[in-house]
Amino acid sequence: MVESLLLVLMLVVVLGIASQWMAWKFQLPAIVVMSIAGLLVGPIFGVMNPAEDFGDLFRPMVSIAVAIILFEGSLNLNIKEIRGLGKPVFRIVTWGAFLAWILGSLTAYFVADLSWAVSFVIGGIFIVTGPTVILPLLRQSKLKSTPAKILKWEGIIVDPFGALIAVFAFETILFLTGDGHDASALLLFLAASVFAVVLGYFFAKLIGWLLEIGHIPEYLKSPAVFTAVVACFTIADEIKHETGLLAVTAMGMTFANMGISSLKEMRHFKENISMLLLSSVFILLTSSLTTNTLLDVFRPEIIGYVLLMLFVVRPLSIFISTINSGLSIREKLLVGWIAPRGIVALTVASYFASVLQDEGFRGASIVTSLTFALVFATVCVHGFSIGWLAKKLNLSAEGKPGALIVGSNRFSIALAKVMEELEIPILVVDNSWDRLYKARRAGIKHTHCEILSEQTDYTIDFTPYDYLISATEYDSYNALVCSTFVAEFGRNNVYQLSKQNLSGDQIHEIDHALGGRELFSPKYGLEELKYKQKGGYVFRKTQITSQYTFQQYMKDREEETVLLFILRKSKQIAFFTKNGDITAAPGDTIVSFTPPSKEFHKIQEKLEKKREDDETKKS
Template sequence: MESAPLFALIGGLGIGSQWLAWRLQIPAIVMMLFAGVLAGPVFGLVDPEAAFGDLFRPMVSIAVAVILFEGGLTLNFSQLRTTGLAVRRLVIFGAPLAWAFSTLAARYAGGLSWESATVLGGILIVTGPTVIIPLLRQARLAPRPASLLRWEAIVNDPVGALAAVLAFEVITAVYGAGTLGEAAKHLALGISVAAVAGYAGGWVLAQGFRRGMVPEYMKVPVLFGMVLAVYASTDSLLHESGLLAVTIMGVYLANAHLPSLDEIRRFKEHVTVILVSGVFILLAANLDVAMITGLTYKAALFVIAIVFVARPLAVWLSLSGTGLSREEKVITAWIGPRGVVAVAVAGLFGTRLEQLGIADGAQLAPLAFVLVTATVILHGFSIVPLSRLLGLTSTEKPGVLIVGSSPWAVQLGEALKAAEIPSLIADRNWFRLRAARQSDIRVYHGEILSEAAEHTVDMNRYGLLLAASDNDAYNALVCTDFAPEFGRGNVVQIGRHTDGENERDLPVTLGGRSIGKGKTYGEIESAVRDGWSFRVTALSEEYTLKTYMEDRPEADVWAIVRKSGSLEIVRGKEEFRAQAGDSIIALVPQKARKEEPPEAGEGQGG
């Protein structure tokens, strides 16, 4: 196949697999593995070695360099300090223990040499956040173990890659030098060159961004160019030091407190999705059928040793004395699926080890694929029943995620709090969130559609989403994006502005249904200025829904809190029912509030 159609096929398979996995709500790695194996070993549509020749390995190396840089960008030390003792123990003690135990498993169960086992052990520290986070949503795990697993995956992503790079640097130094002393000098030189280059690259970027020397539209291209420049220059000066350099540069930028961090995050979210997809398809397609079919019982022993011994032992030892319950330690020790980064780095380093004369380096990629497949299946199917068995399924009422902060959104949050329904208000403007913070309502400062929000916000605590910004297009985008995750019936937005036949109006097929009577942002804002507010009214045998509506003919009912404690949104102008024991959350005028009968059992949320 010619290069252009081949690139199109690889891109289509990679991005298509990511999209299909998103639609089906399954880990993307499963779909990419399936697509790559079908395109390569099964049907022979993609043969990377034959198609790209000598360029194949450099292409994979550059892609892995960008992936490692992205991993470094997630390692924010200030966030690590605020994550709690258990997460810090999992990183500081758990990562080295996992490296040691995984190395022993690869050596004695997998039958690898010490060199290959050490590199693979470092790689297996990583538990992919792209796999963990969907599993946590699926299981509705209790907040503490869910937070622990999520933060371990985020922080250990770059730590594992860094460990693998260091292990490979040591092996390269030993094999490239005649004596142990020369190997030590080579290793020290490699780490020094990588550290200086990574720090210098990060410093130059940070200074350029801070001083306005790079225009906004050029920041992402300049960032990408700097990653390539640091990798290529460092690697040409001292072979194999480029990967370590770009990882250090990512860590530096993550902790540089840049005002342009949003642009950097956008870069890593968009570019790395493309690169990860492409690299994974290429590596899966490049798998040797003979190597896969030639895997012996040792591959099964290796998986068993990692899943049932190495991971549980490392987690249990590192979490001793943290105050976690036995059940929380069990679920944390069991859930540890590996992701795309593990396979990508294993595929690259396996080839490099072969080039150094370590023959079993070729087994790293197949073993990584086998382990990823096994852990995704095992942990994906077991997390729900195990969390229920251990009593770790969250008992907190599903809350409401409100996107867009405003005075009336804060009133709504207070009304929800009065009804004992948790809520979170998200907004990109810190100043707008001030009133919510003062009212002790949970807030998220940042872009709710970003990967950072996916890592930071515990989405399994929220069962309903209300898009309430002053931008109709943004509200529709939020609802469309979150509909597969929350369910289309659980995403709503405030009413849209419409100009009749205006061709710029958004299609009704995009976004969510309107909440309540479909008031627009401006109409709600105007009503609140005129004295309207959100109220929570309890119904009883004497004070029925009919009586309520007679007392408040103008009331705009947004939600019903059922007697059981569950919350139901009133969508559009649909009819709704409520009975004794239920409560009504509605936007009501000042006059209606003054005339409320005392027996209504009503409380205001504002």
């Protein structure tokens, strides 16, 4: 057992981030990797037990972390996003949640052999999925827009209500059993819930107003919002336990729909903080479990309960609640299957386990084991199956990584056409309808919008596209587009054409952190490429084999050939860049922009061969 508290804290953070990296590297569900890491250092090998190490600080630490994660998730809930999806989303977060509560409670009573009191409390807790588990899965699985948005909205909105339903069930049971409680406790709970929503709304409006009128300097904006979230959660939770989550959700949703100009920068800050907290909290919770909790997981009644929750309760609640909602059978099947439980379920259940045991209710002793069994089973089963099932139901945007090209011009359309021939998903975006004429005439998929507009998030589904290429005639605009979408695509996947410096604005002197990676060669900006295209340059695709190697290709190519990109055998794209050094392996395809002379010689050779063949036939 580690004795140093500082060392325990270091292990928690390192294991959390290492688990996230491993999940990314090997394409595994991050929640599964974190859970396994926590179990290994906790109950299995006994390296640490954070619940004991941190003592009274453990629960407040976890609670505030969950509040920040939930707030960050609710910042993504802009009402504009669910245009056309309002009906199924509303049905699922209301009737669907209610059905899941009732069916889950009945299952707990009849299958897991819990008392009615315990059954209805954990039935409320288990309606949650939450951003801690749903958002990482959606990030990895690349679902199509409709099921992805439904699962995201359900996870974030229902998350605080699971805790509230558990509190409501508990207070109702105490009232019905007599036990010194009267109706005033229920009224206090309802009043505290309403107060939490109002408090979250007030905090969002106040902080938003201070941000917009400039009363908070730029460097303090994110820390101020961070502090407000902690304060909002704490005030509500001190008044009535578990209403804090409702308060921060209301605060986040209000923020998301206020149109605050600096919201995107704050969202990036919160995403980074949330990633660190999410990773750490999962390690904290799983490593604090006991060996007895793990052994109880294998009890027949717990296994039976988990199976029914997976295969009956969740699908049934979704199918019934979405009747005549406009969702297809395939979408209902996917949404009805995916319901991983996460941090909120673990933290709230651990709180109620001790409270229910103190009240002497039957079955309270196995609540923690039951919760962990459901959490671990759902994150594993749903984490590993979401991608496979989405592909089977044709609800996945998986395939060859696509490219989003900003700017419609002669060269960008020709580049898009070549990529389309290689079956690479392509979308050309331009704010000029006239310039998009070239895309329309070439039959290239296109969208007429301003890529930097806030509306872009709701008009373009970015899921199929892994790369962004800004290819307009304005270097500064290209740099701005790439800088804006670094968080969306990753710094290694945003590109712009080489700077032209034709306007005398000295753009080559701007901060190296701004803009994207420069494509192809410093010698070839957009004007040079269009000039070459007009002069007869053509796009060529060359297959690399074990006989015709990359080295041989580089030796054979003409000096003026512009190397564009390599389509790997694995379907990934590797672009030639200003500072890049890439090579092709057998099975890869090199796409280049080739001088007309080589093409002319090839045509001449074909004509000569045809003439020789004709003469041979005559003779």
